[in-house]
Amino acid sequence: MKIVCIGRNYTEHIAELQNEKPTDPVIFIKPDSAVLKNQHDFYIPDFSDDVHYEVEVLVKISKVGKHIDPKFAPKYYKEIGLGIDFTARDLQSKLKEKGLPWEKAKGFDDAAVVGKWIPKEKLGDVDNLNFRLERNGEVVQNANTSLMLWKIDELISYISTYFTLKTGDIIFTGTPAGVGKVYENDQLTGFLEEDEMFSVLVK
Ligand code: MG
Numbered sequence: 632m633k634i635v636c637i638g639r640n641y642t643e644h645i646a647e648l649q650n651e652k653p654t655d656p657v658i659f660i661k662p663d664s665a666v667l668k669n670q671h672d673f674y675i676p677d678f679s680d681d682v683h684y685e686v687e688v689l690v691k692i693s694k695v696g697k698h699i700d701p702k703f704a705p706k707y708y709k710e711i712g713l714g715i716d717f718t719a720r721d722l723q724s725k726l727k728e729k730g731l732p733w734e735k736a737k738g739f740d741d742a743a744v745v746g747k748w749i750p751k752e753k754l755g756d757v758d759n760l761n762f763r764l765e766r767n768g769e770v771v772q773n774a775n776t777s778l779m780l781w782k783i784d785e786l787i788s789y790i791s792t793y794f795t796l797k798t799g800d801i802i803f804t805g806t807p808a809g810v811g812k813v814y815e816n817d818q819l820t821g822f823l824e825e826d827e828m829f830s831v832l833v834k
Pocket residue numbers: 636637638685687716805806
């Protein structure tokens with residue numbers, strides 16, 4: 632199983648990190664060892680003083696595919712989820728400055744929170760889903776999938792141009808504005824519409 636992540640998919644988040652708006656989706660991969668299963672605690676790693684939360688809508692691939700046309704993309708996923716793309720922002724900034732890959736900052740152990748899954752038929756239009764992240768009960772990120780620069784079906788098509796998508800692969804579709812640093816004892820709780828999808832304690 633691989634995790635394919637999209638960067639810079641929401642205009643306001645691009646602005647808050649002072650990144651340029653990309654002409655194509657930004658893609659990176661997290662290894663399967665990065666998955667923090669639901670309900671486990673997240674330990675801030677020793678190598679970072681600035682780990683950020685990034686709440687993201689997730690898509691679980693249900694069928695092998697390559698060069699998938701956007702109009703057929705809905706046949707390749709049945710479930711939608713929510714997770715966190717934990718990012719060692721200090722490390723990432725150093726790597727970006729040098730033009731080096733981000734993997735250490737994004738793919739470390741437990742850097743991918745994967746919450747529960749909901750059948751897409753239950754959700755209706757996947758391009759119009761509200762989601763939010765609460766930290767200690769306060770809303771810190773709040774968005775709708777309609778704000779994505781590249782929508783889910785376009786992302787599946789684009790990714791499959793480069794990587795064969797396999798059953799069980801997970802796509803992290805990018806984070807909206809509002810990312811921030813995590814602190815010990817933070818409780819991070821994600822909601823898709825009104826469903827609680829995960830709740831993680833930071834240690
Ligand atoms: Mg992200």
